[in-house]
Amino acid sequence: MKQVQQLHHKKVLVIGLAKSGFTAARILHQLGAFVTVNDSKPFEENPEAQELLNLGVTVICGRHPEDLLDEGFELVVKNPGIPYSNILIQAALEKGIPIWTEIELAYLISEAPFIGITGSNGKTTTTTLLFHMLNQDKKKPLIAGNIGTVASGVAEKATPENVIVTELSSFQLKGTESFRPHIAIITNLYEAHIDYHGTLEDYRGSKMKIAQNQTAEDFFIYNADQPLLAAYAAECKAQLVPFTLKGRTDTSISADEEFIYWQGEKLIERSKIMLGGQHNLENILAATAASLLWGGTKETIIRVLTSFTGVKHRSQFVLNWNGRKFYNDSKATNALATKSALEAFPGQVILLAGGLERNHSLEELRPFMDRVKALITFGETADRFAEFAHDCGVEAVAKAGDMQDAVEKAVSHSAVGDTILLSPACASWDQYESFEIRGDAFIDAVQRVTETND
Incomplete structure (x- = not known):
């Protein structure tokens, strides 16, 4: 870990603990910063705060004192999930902190270079796929970021021989200044998280910070099929690596209906790739380009692409029961992600959807609703989904109270050959702490229902 002199004796306020806040506070303390932690959870229920206090960190729990910013802090490090509307964040902004x-x-602390991956959809799949490619090529990758491993904790132990493959959300990128990945990837860019960012422009700007500090020594991999990203790329200083699904090109990476190409040469037949769905082709092209740029071999890439079946909670195959296939796509937290999932399943689909109400449009789903044989709704958006499904001509619509009920209703509406797909198109936080917990609830319910009916 690099000793960052600019943080030595700096007065830093860490707002929000969880995994990222706890790790950041601990590392800042090790670097010689004067750290104060503020978390809403009461101290007696907060083992992270208790541990930090034992290390000598100042801890304020159970409330966010409005006058806390009057204590002369020079830097605020916040948990990505804390909105900028938070009273302390607003106060810090007003003070120019x-x-x-x-x-x-x-x-700042890492001895290893970074590969950064962001996008509205496909981040996790691209990150995981790239990690497998580099790992099988013995490139000593470490995986970090929004995928579930705190980046600063990984960076703390990284060496110059490693590379940190990092999934990055707009929440995380918005709070960066000097962050500069050697390879940056944007898989795609759609409207999302406006409730957090306030405007589409702020969301897009946060995503695009992934490449803002890159130089001519770096690489920027982007979706050239999106005019917005192509226009942004034209302003970047990095070496540009566009990918396209619209046919073979002689430069960079591309795909047509039959093959994936690298610099115009055939790399692999699409029919041999295990990971299905048109949306996953974007992820495959981005990960493949990054692996090749990092010195990965074509042989290893082909081996991974012919064996990698996907990421848990992302179009994850669960089981085949009585001619019905169950898929867990709980990570689909917006309509575009669910649209991509429906596009990947051309047959009859029993769709389970619903969740936190963010007032996002469902219109992206309309062209694919003719594939939905029945819709099972749940959560805050249940009634709005039902109304939308009826408007799209879906006759079978049922409302479920919980995941067990949803799966039981889905099975009752299904027949041999149908796909039963959890792809909520909404965040989980109205009923579940995370999309992972929601997906696990679906898997458990599927196992219970199928075992009971065998």
């Missing part, structure tokens, strides 16, 4: 997420800290 820099606001970081722990991604910035990870970059």
Whole structure:
């Protein structure tokens, strides 16, 4: 870990603990910063705060004192999930205090270079796929970021021989200043998280920070099929690596209906790739390009693409029961992700959808609703989904109280050959703490229902 002199004796406020805040506070303390932690959870229920206090960190729990910013802090490090509307964040902005997420800290302390992956959809699949490619090529990759491993904790132990393959959300990127990945990837860019960012422009700007500090020594891999990203790329200083699904090109990476090409040469037949769905082709092209740029071999890439079946909670195959296939796509937290999932299943689909109400449009789903044989709705958006499904001509619509009920209703509407797909198109936080917990609830319910009916 690099000793960052600019943080020595700096007065830093860490807002929000969880995994990222706890790790950031601990590392800042090790670097010689004067750290104060503020978390809403009461101290007696907060083992992270208790551990930090034992280390000598100042801890304020159970409330966010409005006058806390009067104590002369020079830097705020916040948990990515805390909105900028938070009273302390607003106060810090008014005082001109820099606001970081722990991604910035990870970059400053890391002895290893970064590959950064972001996008509205496909981040997790691209990150995981790239990690497998580099790992099988013995490139000593480490995986970090929004995928579930705190980046600063990974960076703390990284060596110059490693490379940190990092999934990055807009929440994380918004709080960066000097972060500069050697390879940056944007898989795609759609409207999302406006409730957090306030405007589409702020969301897009946060995503695009992934490449803002890159130089001519770096690489920017982007979706050239999106005019917005192509226009942004034209302003970047990095070496541009566009990918396209619209046919073979002689430069960079591309795909047509039959093959994937690298610099115009055939790399692999699409029919041999295990990971299905048109949306996953974007992820495959981005990961493949990054692996090749990092020195990965074509042989290893082909081996991974012919064996990698996907990421848990992302179009994850669960089981085949009485001619019905169950898929867990709980990570689909917006309509575009669910549209991509429906596009990947051309047959009859029993769709389970619903969740946190963010007032997002469902219109992206309309062209594929003719594939939905029945819709099972749940959560805050249940009634709105039902109304939308009826408007699209879906006759069978049922409302479920919980995941067990949803799966039981889905099975009752299904027949041999149908796909039963959890792809909520909404965040989980109205009923579940995370999309992972929601997906696990679906898997458990599927196993219970199928075992009971065998």
